[in-house]
Amino acid sequence: MSHPSPRNPPLRVGIVGGGLAGLSTAAHLLLTAPGDFDVEVLEAAPFAGGQCASWRDARGRPLETGIHLAFPWYHNLAALASAIGHPLPLRETDGNYYVCNGATGRIDTLLAGKSVLKTLGGLATFPGLTPGERWQLARLIGRILRMDDAAAEAHDGATVAEFLAAQGASPALARQLGLAAVTIQGLRPEEAGATSFLKFLRTMYGSTGRFDTAFFGAPLGDALVAPLVAFIRARGGRVQLGQPVAGIEAGADGPAVRRPDGTRRPFDHLVAAVPGHALPALLPAACRDQPPFAALGGLRETPIVTLTLWYDRKVFADGNVYISNRDRRHGPLFDAVADKADHWRDWPGLNHPGSILQVLVDAADDVAGLADEVLVARAVADLERFFPGCRGVRPADATVLRLTGTYCGTRPGYWSRVPRTPGSGLPGLWLAGDYTTGPYHYGMESAVRSGKEVANRLLALRGRPEHPVLRPRYLPFVRA
Numbered sequence: 093m094s095h096p097s098p099r100n101p102p103l104r105v106g107i108v109g110g111g112l113a114g115l116s117t118a119a120h121l122l123l124t125a126p127g128d129f130d131v132e133v134l135e136a137a138p139f140a141g142g143q144c145a146s147w148r149d150a151r152g153r154p155l156e157t158g159i160h161l162a163f164p165w166y167h168n169l170a171a172l173a174s175a176i177g178h179p180l181p182l183r184e185t186d187g188n189y190y191v192c193n194g195a196t197g198r199i200d201t202l203l204a205g206k207s208v209l210k211t212l213g214g215l216a217t218f219p220g221l222t223p224g225e226r227w228q229l230a231r232l233i234g235r236i237l238r239m240d241d242a243a244a245e246a247h248d249g250a251t252v253a254e255f256l257a258a259q260g261a262s263p264a265l266a267r268q269l270g271l272a273a274v275t276i277q278g279l280r281p282e283e284a285g286a287t288s289f290l291k292f293l294r295t296m297y298g299s300t301g302r303f304d305t306a307f308f309g310a311p312l313g314d315a316l317v318a319p320l321v322a323f324i325r326a327r328g329g330r331v332q333l334g335q336p337v338a339g340i341e342a343g344a345d346g347p348a349v350r351r352p353d354g355t356r357r358p359f360d361h362l363v364a365a366v367p368g369h370a371l372p373a374l375l376p377a378a379c380r381d382q383p384p385f386a387a388l389g390g391l392r393e394t395p396i397v398t399l400t401l402w403y404d405r406k407v408f409a410d411g412n413v414y415i416s417n418r419d420r421r422h423g424p425l426f427d428a429v430a431d432k433a434d435h436w437r438d439w440p441g442l443n444h445p446g447s448i449l450q451v452l453v454d455a456a457d458d459v460a461g462l463a464d465e466v467l468v469a470r471a472v473a474d475l476e477r478f479f480p481g482c483r484g485v486r487p488a489d490a491t492v493l494r495l496t497g498t499y500c501g502t503r504p505g506y507w508s509r510v511p512r513t514p515g516s517g518l519p520g521l522w523l524a525g526d527y528t529t530g531p532y533h534y535g536m537e538s539a540v541r542s543g544k545e546v547a548n549r550l551l552a553l554r555g556r557p558e559h560p561v562l563r564p565r566y567l568p569f570v571r572a
């Protein structure tokens with residue numbers, strides 16, 4: 093007579109942080125082997141999603157942390173959304189970059205996109221540059237595309253401004269390229285690390301995808317976060333909101349979390365999915381000085397201010413994301429602005445008759461302390477300057493969100509500080525988060541990929557197949 097083999101009890105997996113990295117870890121575990129894992133996500137905020145969260149205000153209107161774009165190489169993000177049955181509602185842009193030029197008051201168009209020819213054309217017609225500077229730009233991009241990851245990381249000690257100066261970039265070229273640092277890294281070129289800048293440019297110019305740079309056709313909470321939470325719960329996982337973790341313990345007897353009331357919850361495995369710069373403070377003092385945690389103490393956030401301006405009528409002609417070359421002398425205040433009403437127009441229940449302008453102010457350390465009315469007045473003045481539809485029209489309502497302690501600045505030294513493996517070196521403690529992974533600059537894709545990598549390690553412990561980790565599709569001449 094045969095007996096069924098005794099089934100291993102499910103592994104208890106605690107996940108601290110319900111941002112994209114934490115939710116990705118949980119979803120990837122439960123996609124493959126729900127019976128093998130008892131998954132619990134502990135999220136401090138009253139909603140999941142972290143930096144990708146959106147919520148409703150007192151009047152039921154959606155608010156987001158700020159404009160999010162999906163780039164063509166976001167294969168792991170797209171695959172996860174499809175796997176849980178909610179393909180991303182992406183609205184493809186034309187791939188171009190529209191730059192509100194503070195010095196001239198005009199909007200410059202940088203041609204870019206899926207077609208390599210279009211992007212090359214963009215380099216050849218880059219606004220504000222002489223033919224000689226355009227040639228210099230093309231050669232510089234060529235050099236960046238021939239850098240592999242290690243070569244890009246050799247510049248980790250330099251700022252974007254120092255890197256461009258060392259490359260002999262003219263002041264005009266350095267000014268134009270430096271705007272990528274503000275919009276992508278949330279830092280000014282003299283503060284932003286060169287390596288993230290290089291990683292972003294080589295992936296942007298050197299890879300292809302099924303879609304062009306895209307924005308989301310719904311608030312991120314609706315498009316991505318709520319479906320992930322629903323999926324995790326439907327597969328037996330728990331997502332606990334408003335449950336801050338006061339401390340993480342990782343001793344020989346396994347990991348545990350400490351709650352603010354002093355109670356201790358042990359797990360078989362614990363995934364720290366909080367921002368890297370916030371992790372050391374959660375650990376016992378003895379661990380903080382050990383690698384990889386000691387280096388994380390050197391990471392610092394960069395503050396962001398997001399204004400949402402509600403208009404009763406349409407003030408923007410399209411849904412493009414407009415960025416700016418925000419320099420301190422010429423303004424404008426904002427780094428990016430887009431009409432979310434345009435992006436969300438096909439999402440059920442969100443058909444706002446006017447515009448909903450989301451105005452993102454990166455590297456906001458110098459303005460975050462201004463009063464709400466002052467920020468709104470400055471943003472409105474900027475919008476009037478660049479967008480004819482905004483002239484003489486006041487927003488009916490405005491909200492101001494100050495994001496501090498959240499978005500990590502990729503300053504010089506960032507890439508030598510962040511760990512490249514999900515293992516923490518402590519038994520049963522794993523690391524997930526946008527800072528732990530990615531051949532490219534961090535962001536949503538890195539967060540999803542980091543969760544997938546942690547899940548793969550835990551799946552392997554149970555002899556389960558791993559999820560394929562998808563890489564950017566580099567063009568043949570790019571050193572991948």
Ligand SMILES: Cc1cc2nc3c(=O)[nH]c(=O)nc-3n(C[C@H](O)[C@H](O)[C@H](O)COP(=O)(O)OP(=O)(O)OC[C@H]3O[C@@H](n4cnc5c(N)ncnc54)[C@H](O)[C@@H]3O)c2cc1C
Nearest residue numbers: 109111112113136142143158160161337525526535536539
């Ligand atoms: C305004 C803005 C615009 C952005 N634009 C883009 C973009 O265009 N494209 C792109 O790819 N990326 C963009 N990003 C970055 C992207 O949102 C992040 O890279 C990604 O969401 C990070 O996910 P994460 O899970 O690693 O971290 P987080 O989202 O920071 O999640 C960490 C979670 O941990 C929770 N937590 C922290 N401490 C504790 C604790 N003690 N106990 C319990 N929970 C805790 C936090 O509340 C949070 O929910 C943007 C970010 C911001 C803020």
